[in-house]
Amino acid sequence: xxxxxxxxxxxxxxTRKESVTxxxxxxxxTTEEQFLNWRWQMKNQVTSAEEAQRILKLSASEQEAxxxxxxxxxxxxxxxxxxxxxxxxxxxxxRLQALPRLEETVDRIGIxxxxxxxxxSPVKEVVHVYKDRVxxxxxxxxxxxxxxxxxxxxxEEVGLHFNPRIVDQGIDYIAxxxxxxDVLITGGDPLIAQDxxxxxxxxxxxxxxxxxxxxxxxxxxxxxxxxxxxxxxxxLARYHPLWINTHFNCPEELTPEASAAIDTLLSRGIPVGxxxxxxxxxxxxxxxxxxxFEGLVRMRVRPYYLYQAQTVEGTAHMRVPIEKGLDLMxxxxxxxxxxxxxxxxxxxxxxxxxxxxxxxxxRDGDSxxxxxxxxxxxxxxxxxxxxxxGQPLPEL
Ligand SMILES: *Cc1c(COP(=O)(O)O)cnc(C)c1O
Numbered sequence: 030x031x032x033x034x035x036x037x038x039x040x041x042x043x044t045r046k047e048s049v050t051x052x053x054x055x056x057x058x059t060t061e062e063q064f065l066n067w068r069w070q071m072k073n074q075v076t077s078a079e080e081a082q083r084i085l086k087l088s089a090s091e092q093e094a095x096x097x098x099x100x101x102x103x104x105x106x107x108x109x110x111x112x113x114x115x116x117x118x119x120x121x122x123x124r125l126q127a128l129p130r131l132e133e134t135v136d137r138i139g140i141x142x143x144x145x146x147x148x149x150s151p152v153k154e155v156v157h158v159y160k161d162r163v164x165x166x167x168x169x170x171x172x173x174x175x176x177x178x179x180x181x182x183x184x185e186e187v188g189l190h191f192n193p194r195i196v197d198q199g200i201d202y203i204a205x206x207x208x209x210x211d212v213l214i215t216g217g218d219p220l221i222a223q224d225x226x227x228x229x230x231x232x233x234x235x236x237x238x239x240x241x242x243x244x245x246x247x248x249x250x251x252x253x254x255x256x257x258x259x260x261x262x263x264x265l266a267r268y269h270p271l272w273i274n275t276h277f278n279c280p281e282e283l284t285p286e287a288s289a290a291i292d293t294l295l296s297r298g299i300p301v302g303x304x305x306x307x308x309x310x311x312x313x314x315x316x317x318x319x320x321x322f323e324g325l326v327r328m329r330v331r332p333y334y335l336y337q338a339q340t341v342e343g344t345a346h347m348r349v350p351i352e353k354g355l356d357l358m359x360x361x362x363x364x365x366x367x368x369x370x371x372x373x374x375x376x377x378x379x380x381x382x383x384x385x386x387x388x389x390x391x392r393d394g395d396s397x398x399x400x401x402x403x404x405x406x407x408x409x410x411x412x413x414x415x416x417x418x419g420q421p422l423p424e425l
Pocket of ligand 1 (some may be wrong): 159162
């Protein structure tokens with residue numbers, strides 16, 4: 030069976046209730062059957078101002094940005110993701126993620142590779158920062174090119190998408206390093222490939238005895254949910270333990286189609302987590318983050334990380350000060366389900382650093398003092414000595 034048809038459950042769990050398939054087919058003048066074909070979606074990726082303008086009302090500045098910037102950083106949007114956009118408002122949070130903007134030319138501090146991934150790759154496209162796990166960038170193509178992508182530097186190269194030589198070298202490196210127990214397959218979007226190509230990669234990695242878990246980082250549940258077919262999910266489930274992390278950024282992306290795609294993965298026992306990026310105008314208010322994370326847990330997706338946006342070239346207008354991010358995180362704690370709250374992190378060339386609102390005041394004699402959720406001080410009696418005798422513990 031292809032993409033699973035929507036059920037009432039998907040409308041209940043989604044934040045948007047209307048079918049994007051019906052709206053999209055109408056906007057693009059095609060049949061619903063055609064619209065939910067993922068290959069049709071990729072063939073009809075919108076890559077120019079002229080194409081976008083057939084559907085959206087572009088502002089003069091958006092038109093100029095599309096023409097002048099699409100060669101600087103890859104531009105491309107699936108008809109599905111375009112159908113999520115507000116047709117009039119250029120500040121629609123879905124538009125801001127995917128359409129080029131003139132502000133991209135004004136960034137004093139952004140650089141091409143803020144995580145120094147190139148230097149951290151012992152062989153091409155295998156980023157080895159932590160001893161026990163690697164990020165393996167097998168893919169170059171994406172259904173939608175996110176304007177804030179921290180790997181947009183890779184646009185300058187061609188032929189990275191499932192390049193057999195790069196894939197062989199990467200697998201060889203992983204096979205020769207017994208400390209690698211966790212392989213994160215990423216890109217680009219690794220689910221933009223034929224099932225057989227993916228299965229070939231997964232089976233070769235699964236054949237390495239020390240590789241315990243496989244993970245896939247993909248945005249297709251958000252940008253091209255039709256890619257999650259029953260066959261794909263059946264195939265992925267043959268390589269368990271396999272985990273998927275996806276990337277929803279705002280409540281507008283929580284559609285019945287996305288919910289169906291997630292459900293197809295979960296029904297095969299594939300755990301699905303979410304990594305968002307904190308982005309100005311897209312999700313940088315307490316209300317929008319809460320709506321996003323609560324919508325995700327309705328779909329049974331666990332919010333995993335909220336990333337501080339990297340200082341990537343051309344993204345200054347989307348970055349949010351870390352202090353504001355900390356305040357937003359503080360506003361969530363106590364106000365929603367504990368597991369709806371992701372860890373806010375900053376990725377650095379040496380790994381991810383948790384950014385946590387500080388509740389700890391410090392030690393005061395036998396107590397540890399903290400600020401509670403009502404902003405009162407809480408003194409937790411917590412002597413340093415042996416709990417039963419009160420005597421100091423022997424030095425270790
Ligand atoms: C993020 C990342 C990982 C995975 O990190 P987790 O905290 O385990 O999710 C692994 N390798 C690299 C290079 C990464 O950037």
